[in-house]
Amino acid sequence: MTLIDGKATAATIKAEIKEEVERMVAEGQKRPHLAAILVGHDGGSETYVRNKVLACEACGFQSSLIRYEEDVTEEELLKRVEELNQDDDVDGFIVQLPLPRHISEQRVIEAIDYRKDVDGFHPVNVGRMAIGLPCFISATPKGILELLRRYNVETSGKKCVVLGRSNIVGKPMAQLMLQKNLGDSTVTIVHSHTQNIAEECRQADILIAAIGRPGYVTADMVKPGATVIDVGTTRVPDATRPKGFRLSGDVDFENVAPLCNAITPVPGGVGPMTICMLMLNTLAAGKKEYYK
Ligand code: GUN
Numbered sequence: 001m002t003l004i005d006g007k008a009t010a011a012t013i014k015a016e017i018k019e020e021v022e023r024m025v026a027e028g029q030k031r032p033h034l035a036a037i038l039v040g041h042d043g044g045s046e047t048y049v050r051n052k053v054l055a056c057e058a059c060g061f062q063s064s065l066i067r068y069e070e071d072v073t074e075e076e077l078l079k080r081v082e083e084l085n086q087d088d089d090v091d092g093f094i095v096q097l098p099l100p101r102h103i104s105e106q107r108v109i110e111a112i113d114y115r116k117d118v119d120g121f122h123p124v125n126v127g128r129m130a131i132g133l134p135c136f137i138s139a140t141p142k143g144i145l146e147l148l149r150r151y152n153v154e155t156s157g158k159k160c161v162v163l164g165r166s167n168i169v170g171k172p173m174a175q176l177m178l179q180k181n182l183g184d185s186t187v188t189i190v191h192s193h194t195q196n197i198a199e200e201c202r203q204a205d206i207l208i209a210a211i212g213r214p215g216y217v218t219a220d221m222v223k224p225g226a227t228v229i230d231v232g233t234t235r236v237p238d239a240t241r242p243k244g245f246r247l248s249g250d251v252d253f254e255n256v257a258p259l260c261n262a263i264t265p266v267p268g269g270v271g272p273m274t275i276c277m278l279m280l281n282t283l284a285a286g287k288k289e290y291y292k
Pocket of ligand 1: 094095096097098119139
């Protein structure tokens with residue numbers, strides 16, 4: 001069984017990005033600049049955004065953190081998005097989700113100039129990805145593809161089962177695994193209305209779990225020799241930990257891992273790759289790689 005080390009892979013990729021950025025700067029080009037908007041004080045979002053800013057430093061990017069209190073109006077937020085759209089110094093930006101309930105996430109996402117949408121959430125990027133055109137691809141599925149590639153996991157002609165159909169992970173993941181000259185897999189998406197979920201999962205050569213239910217994937221759902229990718233990062237109360245919680249994946253790691261060809265741990269698997277792919281998207285934005 002191979003343990004897929006997302007933390008180490010992400011560190012390698014960030015070092016590669018840093019090298020590229022210093023080369024760009026030495027040639028007189030501008031440092032890529034990522035801005036992040038954070039609304040409120042949700043613990044998870046605070047951590048993600050802090051880690052994104054730290055990753056920018058590691059990659060040699062400029063970063064800007066723009067904070068609003070929970071009661072910011074949608075109008076105010078949309079105005080700031082428009083200013084970032086117009087700001088030539090900002091190559092790409094993100095609005096950390098979730099947003100407070102009084103703000104429409106979809107309206108905010110659609111207000112972002114798709115050429116700066118390094119999260120890859122804008123419908124233009126989602127649509128272009130679906131038909132295989134150059135675009136910003138959302139970071140988690142992009143990171144999973146990169147892990148599979150760097151660990152030489154064959155996907156072409158294989159059966160891939162994606163558990164979960166979210167817009168951020170499940171759906172784009174399935175599209176990418178299906179894509180010609182990319183995943184080239186035969187793809188099944190399993191969700192809450194699927195019948196015989198365990199039986200579907202057992203067919204998978206590559207099983208990607210993204211449902212946010214700790215330990216949902218048990219050993220009887222996994223074909224021996226499968227590659228298992230665990231996207232789950234649910235905070236589970238744990239009094240023995242300094243922060244009072246631990247992160248739990250969607251896979252019963254202890255019992256599933258011995259069956260696998262390869263598996264990602266939680267933490268240290270998919271998570272670190274997600275931020276790293278945001279950095280790759282920001283580099284591409286800085287180089288105007290997809291859009292002028
Ligand atoms: N919230 C959880 N994941 C993400 C992400 O990848 N991007 C943004 N903007 N918000 C998130």
